[in-house]
Amino acid sequence: METTAVPEIGVLKYRPNILSTIGRTPLVRLSRLAREWGFSVFGKMENLNPGGSIKDRTAINMLSQAIESGRIKAGDTIIESSSGNMALGLAQACKFYKINLVVVYDPKLNAHTEKLLQAYGVKLVRVTHPKLQGGYLASRIQKVQELLGQNPHSHCLNQYKNEANPETHLETMSEIAHQLDQKVDYIFISTSTCGTLMGCAQYIYENHLPTKIIAVDAMGSVTFGQKENLRLIPGHGSGKPSNFLNLDLVDHAIHISDEECILGCWKLLEKEAILCGGSSGAVISAIEKYASVIPAWSNCVGILCDRGERYLDTVYNKTWIDEQFPDFGRSKRPLNGDN
Numbered sequence: 300m301e302t303t304a305v306p307e308i309g310v311l312k313y314r315p316n317i318l319s320t321i322g323r324t325p326l327v328r329l330s331r332l333a334r335e336w337g338f339s340v341f342g343k344m345e346n347l348n349p350g351g352s353i354k355d356r357t358a359i360n361m362l363s364q365a366i367e368s369g370r371i372k373a374g375d376t377i378i379e380s381s382s383g384n385m386a387l388g389l390a391q392a393c394k395f396y397k398i399n400l401v402v403v404y405d406p407k408l409n410a411h412t413e414k415l416l417q418a419y420g421v422k423l424v425r426v427t428h429p430k431l432q433g434g435y436l437a438s439r440i441q442k443v444q445e446l447l448g449q450n451p452h453s454h455c456l457n458q459y460k461n462e463a464n465p466e467t468h469l470e471t472m473s474e475i476a477h478q479l480d481q482k483v484d485y486i487f488i489s490t491s492t493c494g495t496l497m498g499c500a501q502y503i504y505e506n507h508l509p510t511k512i513i514a515v516d517a518m519g520s521v522t523f524g525q526k527e528n529l530r531l532i533p534g535h536g537s538g539k540p541s542n543f544l545n546l547d548l549v550d551h552a553i554h555i556s557d558e559e560c561i562l563g564c565w566k567l568l569e570k571e572a573i574l575c576g577g578s579s580g581a582v583i584s585a586i587e588k589y590a591s592v593i594p595a596w597s598n599c600v601g602i603l604c605d606r607g608e609r610y611l612d613t614v615y616n617k618t619w620i621d622e623q624f625p626d627f628g629r630s631k632r633p634l635n636g637d638n
Contacts, residue, residue, distance in 0.1 A: 322474070326600070349391065373398060374399070380443050383408055386402040403442045404424070410612060486513065486600045561624075564607065
């Protein structure tokens with residue numbers, strides 16, 4: 300006999316607009332990796348945000364605050380520096396609010412992201428030469444300032460200094476804590492601006508959680524005092540010190556090479572069938588590096604920041620890997636079969 304499902308009272312059947320789908324991402328048990336490492340592992344699926352990354356959260360929070368304060372209105376122009384994900388988060392939000400967007404980018408921006416930004420109608424301005432100190436990031440920031448001076452009714456939300464950036468991730472960590480009934484023993488967070496890292500850390504501190512915070516930084520990033528060096532994976536690490544970082548709230552920092560980012564991405568794909576971007580691969584490799592000191596009873600969370608489709612020409616491309624990392628031996632390469 301057929302039965303008709305009765306809708307639950309109070310359950311939202313639809314969302315009022317696309318931006319309302321940002322956040323409240325699922326936490327997924329990574330059971331196969333957990334068996335290998337001997338403790339519980341969960342992935343916070345920020346790749347499932349509508350714009351494809353955790354930067355959707357930051358973009359809408361910064362933009363909403365600017366609109367509510369009256370600083371920015373429809374028809375104005377936002378000029379921002381981005382290596383990709385923030386640009387896409389802002390592209391969707393600005394399109395919705397009828398605000399023009401100019402993105403200053405550098406050669407690390409991948410072709411897939413560039414095409415997506417063009418589809419949203421974003422004006423793209425490319426810098427081609429890195430600064431001796433600060434690299435491409437410093438060049439992008441300088442170009443933003445030049446463009447702001449040339450364009451009336453233009454604004455910069457400035458993810459690198461805007462306190463709305465870390466404030467956004469009080470909610471991100473709140474979601475994780477509630478999803479695991481406050482039982483979060485370790486959390487691994489990749490760093491760039493350190494907005495996600497410090498927002499989560501602040502929530503942990505204010506709510507007296509026992510969670511150990513492990514920052515995942517790039518080899519060649521200056522965030523935790525390393526000497527700046529060439530990095531090929533965008534959105535992971537930084538050429539300038541963070542304006543948000545509070546070392547007192549971070550338990551440990553692990554530095555991950557580009558090769559280890561690639562290995563982590565492929566391990567996540569092969570073990571769990573999850574296709575994520577370079578910084579997520581860094582998180583997976585960092586957990587593996589740290590696994591020997593994590594007790595078997597622990598709940599360990601890794602934030603999986605963005606989608607892997609944007610890396611099909613790089614991280615998931617054997618030819619690109621061979622060209623960029625000729626010493627990345629076949630015995631190490633995570634590719635199997637004809638993938």
